[in-house]
Amino acid sequence: MAQVTLSNVKKVYAGGVEAVKGVSFDIPDGGFCVLVGPSGCGKSTLLRMVAGLETISAGEVAIGERVVNQVEPADRDIAMVFQNYALYPHMSVYDNMAYGLRNRGTPKDEIEKRVAEAARILAIEPFLQRRPRQLSGGQRQRVAMGRAIVRKPQVFLFDEPLSNLDAKLRVQMRVEIKKLQRALGVTAIYVTHDQVEAMTLSDKLVVMNGGQVEQIGVPSEVYRKPASRFVATFIGSPPMNLLPGKVDGPGIVALGEAILQARDLREDLPAGTAVEVGLRPEDVEIASEGAAGSLPFDVDFVEELGATQLFHGRLAEHGFVMQAATGDVAAQPGRLWITVDPDRVHVFDAATGLRLGRA
Amino acid sequence: MVEDRRLGDAIAYTILTIGVLIVAFPVWLTFVASTWDNATIINGQLPLYPGPYLFENYYRILFVGTSGTTREPVIGMMFNSFVMAMAIALGKIFISVLSAYAIVYYRFPFRMAAFWIIFVTLMLPVEVRIFPTFKVVSDLRMLDSYQGLAVPLIASATGTLLFRQFFMTIPDELLEASKIDGAGPFKFFKDTVWPLSLTTIAALFVIQFIYGWNQYLWPLLVTTKDSMQTIVIGIRKMIVTSDALTEWQLAMATAMLAMLPPVLVVIAMQRLFVKGLVETEK
Numbered sequence: 001m002a003q004v005t006l007s008n009v010k011k012v013y014a015g016g017v018e019a020v021k022g023v024s025f026d027i028p029d030g031g032f033c034v035l036v037g038p039s040g041c042g043k044s045t046l047l048r049m050v051a052g053l054e055t056i057s058a059g060e061v062a063i064g065e066r067v068v069n070q071v072e073p074a075d076r077d078i079a080m081v082f083q084n085y086a087l088y089p090h091m092s093v094y095d096n097m098a099y100g101l102r103n104r105g106t107p108k109d110e111i112e113k114r115v116a117e118a119a120r121i122l123a124i125e126p127f128l129q130r131r132p133r134q135l136s137g138g139q140r141q142r143v144a145m146g147r148a149i150v151r152k153p154q155v156f157l158f159d160e161p162l163s164n165l166d167a168k169l170r171v172q173m174r175v176e177i178k179k180l181q182r183a184l185g186v187t188a189i190y191v192t193h194d195q196v197e198a199m200t201l202s203d204k205l206v207v208m209n210g211g212q213v214e215q216i217g218v219p220s221e222v223y224r225k226p227a228s229r230f231v232a233t234f235i236g237s238p239p240m241n242l243l244p245g246k247v248d249g250p251g252i253v254a255l256g257e258a259i260l261q262a263r264d265l266r267e268d269l270p271a272g273t274a275v276e277v278g279l280r281p282e283d284v285e286i287a288s289e290g291a292a293g294s295l296p297f298d299v300d301f302v303e304e305l306g307a308t309q310l311f312h313g314r315l316a317e318h319g320f321v322m323q324a325a326t327g328d329v330a331a332q333p334g335r336l337w338i339t340v341d342p343d344r345v346h347v348f349d350a351a352t353g354l355r356l357g358r359a
Numbered sequence: 360m361v362e363d364r365r366l367g368d369a370i371a372y373t374i375l376t377i378g379v380l381i382v383a384f385p386v387w388l389t390f391v392a393s394t395w396d397n398a399t400i401i402n403g404q405l406p407l408y409p410g411p412y413l414f415e416n417y418y419r420i421l422f423v424g425t426s427g428t429t430r431e432p433v434i435g436m437m438f439n440s441f442v443m444a445m446a447i448a449l450g451k452i453f454i455s456v457l458s459a460y461a462i463v464y465y466r467f468p469f470r471m472a473a474f475w476i477i478f479v480t481l482m483l484p485v486e487v488r489i490f491p492t493f494k495v496v497s498d499l500r501m502l503d504s505y506q507g508l509a510v511p512l513i514a515s516a517t518g519t520l521l522f523r524q525f526f527m528t529i530p531d532e533l534l535e536a537s538k539i540d541g542a543g544p545f546k547f548f549k550d551t552v553w554p555l556s557l558t559t560i561a562a563l564f565v566i567q568f569i570y571g572w573n574q575y576l577w578p579l580l581v582t583t584k585d586s587m588q589t590i591v592i593g594i595r596k597m598i599v600t601s602d603a604l605t606e607w608q609l610a611m612a613t614a615m616l617a618m619l620p621p622v623l624v625v626i627a628m629q630r631l632f633v634k635g636l637v638e639t640e641k
């Protein structure tokens with residue numbers, strides 16, 4: 001077990017493409033860090049650099065006290081779970097798990113003990129003599145996890161391990177991974193493009209875009225105070241509404257005719273500064289018609305999600321989505337009056353996309 | 360619809376049966392000829408059923424030899440052919456697996472150049488480069504030797520190409536998982552690539568064994584001693600007799616014997632083929 005430190009890590013490919021543009025953060029011992037971002041944001045490359053599968057163009061990766069830039073993957077004391085599991089197809093489940101230990105010269109009885117233990121934890125004991133192809137996707141996933149566990153590594157690396165599973169199994173495995181990581185207390189780095197996985201699994205969420213880190217923080221903070229327009233729309237489902245507006249005074253923004261209070265807005269901005277106002281669909285509340293501070297929202301159609309409903313329509317001339325518990329609001333097109341808690345109004349610089357929050 | 364299918368089946372079976380008969384009849388005739396005495400064959404009265412000389416003919420050809428041109432017993436020729444075919448098949452597999460492994464998994468300068476040079480040799484079979492090859496073999500004093508028979512035929516690109524294509528279908532993640540599991544290049548080859556390649560190796564073995572066994576031109580050039588000749592050369596020498604009667608029953612028996620090892624190889628390897636095809640999943 002160890003902390004992982006990345007200092008100004010860069011990856012430049014032979015063609016000059018900069019996949020990772022200088023990333024620094026650290027993961028405390030036993031922490032669960034999720035790297036999330038859209039395809040091609042450099043999150044997998046970053047993980048593979050920690051694993052030692054990609055060379056590090058510049059900067060430093062340290063596991064514990066040791067800088068591992070020049071260390072072979074096998075000697076970094078890490079274990080990795082791959083998206084397609086990467087189980088050895090010609091080996092039994094037992095051999096798949098034991099292979100890494102055998103290569104390290106672990107004594108036979110110790111291997112048996114560890115594999116048995118991992119199989120018990122993961123409930124794959126009945127399959128130990130089977131080949132991977134005789135297993136379902138979820139079982140293969142467990143074997144891949146088992147292969148990582150038996151190694152007792154300092155760090156677990158997960159490269160989108162759940163994306164080949166069906167939705168139901170994904171939720172189940174997500175919970176199991178989290179439980180397992182807690183129980184074992186091993187530092188973990190987890191790459192995903194699924195923001196739900198990212199939110200639920202992480203103690204430390206790293207949102208990446210275009211090879212750079214957009215925001216690092218605990219999930220609730222990233223959700224409540226997104227550092228940029230990108231993070232705001234990437235984290236949260238359905239995504240945050242963004243509406244063009246202007247600063248109208250300290251803590252006040254204007255959306256066309258309508259006026260909205262924003263408590264977390266920098267006070268030194270001159271009135272008239274172009275901004276983008278972010279409102280989460282789930283933060284919208286229904287007000288009585290024409291109530292003070294309320295905004296008119298013209299609903300075009302309603303999507304039924306079961307527990308909640310999504311109202312699609314227009315607010316201040318722009319597309320807008322609102323989420324409400326089923327039954328709270330009549331599910332039909334028409335005009336609604338809405339308000340948003342001033343604490344939950346996000347304001348971003350129209351040009352740079354950065355949050356214009358108080359220090 | 361059921362009627363239609365029955366009719367379709369009947370037609371298919373008829374065509375298949377005709378095909379089998381066309382292929383099998385000459386083989387049958389060869390077998391029958393190898394069980395009669397030469398007089399019957401020469402008379403042009405060869406029946407379509409086996410005669411009484413089966414054991415006599417086969418014993419004679421295997422261990423005694425003909426009385427005409429080549430007096431070597433066929434057992435020696437079969438041994439020569441077997442050594443040559445095995446050396447070619449195994450040598451080719453050895454070289455092509457290693458070269459394909461290098462080309463697919465190692466990043467070295469001029470990697471693609473190396474691949475293309477190997478690839479180009481596909482266009483240069485032994486027949487095209489026969490004179491220089493003969494010169495080299497003769498200068499190396501490898502005439503009338505097993506090395507001389509096998510080595511020049513081992514060098515070819517087919518196997519390298521085949522294994523390259525196969526290795527490229529092995530997912531990169533397996534290599535990466537192996538790296539993390541502490542397997543170096545040799546271990547990855549031994550523990551993962553080799554077991555996954557077994558079916559491909561079996562396929563190449565069958566093809567190359569038959570290729571080696573059926574060689575005619577090259578053995579004709581590099582072997583002059585009767586004791587080094589292969590069975591294919593032996594058959595020809597038995598048939599082409601200048602001033603004596605061809606001992607057809609013995610030539611036919613030799614032909615039957617020449618057919619045997621390739622057939623056995625195909626049958627033996629077919630099992631591995633099917634097993635591999637069913638089990639391989641990457």
